[in-house]
Amino acid sequence: MDTFVLTLDLIGTFVFALSGAMMGVRRQLDLFGVLVLAFATASAGGILRDLLIGAVPPAALSDWRYPAIWISAGLIAFAWSPRIERLRHPVRVFDALGLAVFAVAGTDKALEAGIGPLMAPCLGMLSGIGGGMLRDVLLAQVPLVLRAELYAVAALAGAGVVAIGDVLGLPGQATAVAGALLCFGLRIAALRYGWHLPIALQAPRSPDEPPA
Amino acid sequence: MDTFVLTLDLIGTFVFALSGAMMGVRRQLDLFGVLVLAFATASAGGILRDLLIGAVPPAALSDWRYPAIWISAGLIAFAWSPRIERLRHPVRVFDALGLAVFAVAGTDKALEAGIGPLMAPCLGMLSGIGGGMLRDVLLAQVPLVLRAELYAVAALAGAGVVAIGDVLGLPGQATAVAGALLCFGLRIAALRYGWHLPIALQAPRSPDEPPA
Amino acid sequence: MDTFVLTLDLIGTFVFALSGAMMGVRRQLDLFGVLVLAFATASAGGILRDLLIGAVPPAALSDWRYPAIWISAGLIAFAWSPRIERLRHPVRVFDALGLAVFAVAGTDKALEAGIGPLMAPCLGMLSGIGGGMLRDVLLAQVPLVLRAELYAVAALAGAGVVAIGDVLGLPGQATAVAGALLCFGLRIAALRYGWHLPIALQAPRSPDEPPA
Known part of the structure; x- marks a missing residue:
């Protein structure tokens, strides 16, 4: 993995770990529960991306920098949670940043592993949304990605920029930065302006079908 | 993967994607949430089966036909959900069909990968029940497979037919069709006639044990 | 896998299967639901550990002894649940035993697969906590590991003993037994004396952030 992608991956690990740990603190989990959530989210x-492209053991387990970073982020969240909470929307902003960085780095890594330019953005999107989904599933709530405005779409847009750049032979670092900015911007704008995708028309529920 | 197994896999992808997307529509998820559920269920x-037999990257990610199919199914469910709901039990029937087809195709693929005839049906069952389990976990409810009548049993029965046929050297397509029909029939009959497996006797809960 | 590690793994499979099956019985699942929970927990x-170190197909699927054991445990729990419930804290004691045995066996297996002595205990911990987490997620509740006193810490301590013993060249069976006893003892003591890790100070929730 080249240094640039690694750097993105480590940044994503940090901000997702912060977002997971803050959520754990809010739910009154103890120190280790907070660390487990930091690990899972980050x-x-x-890990899912690495398993799917056959890169085992995954970097997040075989490279000591990943645990060093998510443990630090978990401890920071644990120690200074009131200060972090005073920022506006802390979990959602860290989450948006992690989404952007992982979507881009995941796409890059999938392209390096020989995945085609149509599928690589899907893997990038999975890298971006996987951590937050597990965080929410562990807290027994419906994942943000299923409830939120333009969440997976933003990841896919950012990942798409990287894949298109790769096909056109543009410099990788520039497209990665552009893709991450696009994803982050879309996600934050969606939060700020309440952008959302359409919801399907509801049928009246048939009487013999239990509530789904 | 031979064409017959591939065809089964694609059919299963379509009907499971429909079932997941319909569930998302009912829960008022937006368009992309519906697509994510379609993807996860389908x-x-x-993907779990391919990871477990070491076939990476999984067919569902490396073959463009899979995303083409689950995206179509998701869009169909999104656009015509009231019409689909007017069918009786739409989610449950699609779910039963997906279960049957994936149980059979999963067993076939496991046998091809050199898994023995005792374990291959377990992998087939996992392929069959994995998508629906993830769909339900993402919606923060106890998976159907744990609540439902003859769900995993039906998958295992269908998968077993394929494995027995393989041991006896019967033609693969015939046993696949027989297995899928058995699984689908068992599941639908269980729904229709309320067949279910026994529930264990409950002990009075000991007073010092918190509710599980 | 050498016989000693295999034996530990099979013991862990048995007790985790019992714990999962008892939880299923309490939640009034039917026979197959109980078996699915026994399988998932055990x-x-x-399987997660084997996927992460690239050992596919995982032993739990390719070796017939694993299904034989978790099926037996599930049937035992199903048939004699009132008797098992009369033991004090049955689920929690089986869970602690499974945690200890899997943490130790998982670390051993990771070391054998060439994972370094810093990461191997993390894989051991994951092996130990993975089954219980899936059990709780399937039952739509926040995993015990996130709520409980000294759960993952106990697993990590036991796993750490094995890794340190490996670095120092101590005999593997002795350190495995010591690690398992340490983990089990810590977990049971935490339950008995209510030991727990600190909880972070809570910030007053900002008014524009929805409940997490």
């Missing part, structure tokens, strides 16, 4: 997307 | 079982 | 940790 690593699940990348 | 692909989780097959 | 096998998820080991």
Whole structure:
């Protein structure tokens, strides 16, 4: 993995770990529960991506820098949670940043592993949304990605920029930065302006079907 | 993968994607949430199977026909959900069909990968139940497979037919069709006639044990 | 896998299967639901470990002894649940035993697969906590590991003993037994004396952030 992608991956690990740990603190989990949530949120997307492209053991487990970073982020969240909470929307902003960075780094890594330019963005999206999904599933709530405005779409848009850049032979670092900015911007704008995708028309529920 | 197994896999992808997308529509998820549920329901079982037999990257990610199919199914469910709901039990029938097809195709693929005839049906069952389990976990409810009448049993029965046929050297397509029909029939009959497996006797809960 | 590690793995499979099956019985699942929970609780940790170190197909699927054991445990729990419930804290004691045995066996297996002595305990911990996490997620509740006193810490301590013993060249069976006893003892003591890790200070929730 080249240094640039690695750097993105480590940044994503940090901000997702912060977002997971803050959520754990809010739910009154103890120190280790907070660390487990930091690990799960920070690593699940990348581990899933590495498993799917056959890169085992996954970088998040074989490289000591990943645990060093998510443990630090978990401890920071644990120690200074009131200060972090005073920022506006802390979990959602860290989450948006992690989404952007992982979507881009995941696409890059999938392209390096020989995945085609149509599928690589899907893997990038999975890397981006995997951690947050596991975080929410562990807290027994419906994942943000299923409830939120333009969440997976933003990841896919950012990942798409990287894949298109790769096909056109543009410099990888520039397209990665552009893709991450696009994803982050879309996600934050969606939060700020309440952008959302359409919801399907509801049928009246048939009487013999239990509530789904 | 031979054409017959591939065809089964694609059919299973379509009907599971429909079932997941319909569930998303009912829960008022937006368009992309519906697509994520379509993807998760349609692909989780097959991806899990491919990971477990070491076939990476999984077919559901490396073959463009899979995303083409689950995206179509998701869009169809999104656009015509009231019409689909007017069918009786739409989610449950699609779910039963997906279960049957994936159980059979999963067993076939496991046998091809050199898994023995005792374990291959277990992998087939996992392929069959994995997608629906993830769908339900993402919606924060106890998976159907744990609540339902003859769900995993039906998958295992269908998968077993394929494995027995393989041991006896019977033609693969015939046993696949027989297995899928057995699984689908068992599941639908269980729904219709309320067949269910026994529930264990409950002990009075000991007072010092918190509710599980 | 040498016989000693295999034996530990099979013991862990048995007790975790019992714990999962008892939980299923309490939640009034039917026979197959109970068996699915027995399988998930007993096998998820080991399968996850095997996927992460690239040992596919995982032992839990390719070796007939694993299904034989978790099926037996599930049937035992189903048939004699009132008797098992009369033991004090049955689920929690089986769970602690499974945690200890899997943490130790998982670390051993990771070391054998060439994972370094810093990461191997993390894989051991994952093997230990994976099954219980899946059990709780399937029952739509927040995993015990996130709520409980000294759960993952106990697993990590036991796993750490094995890794340190490996670095120092101590005999593997002795350190495995010591690690398992340490983990089990810590977990049971935490339950008995209510030991727990600190909880972070809560910030007053900002008014524009929805409940997490």
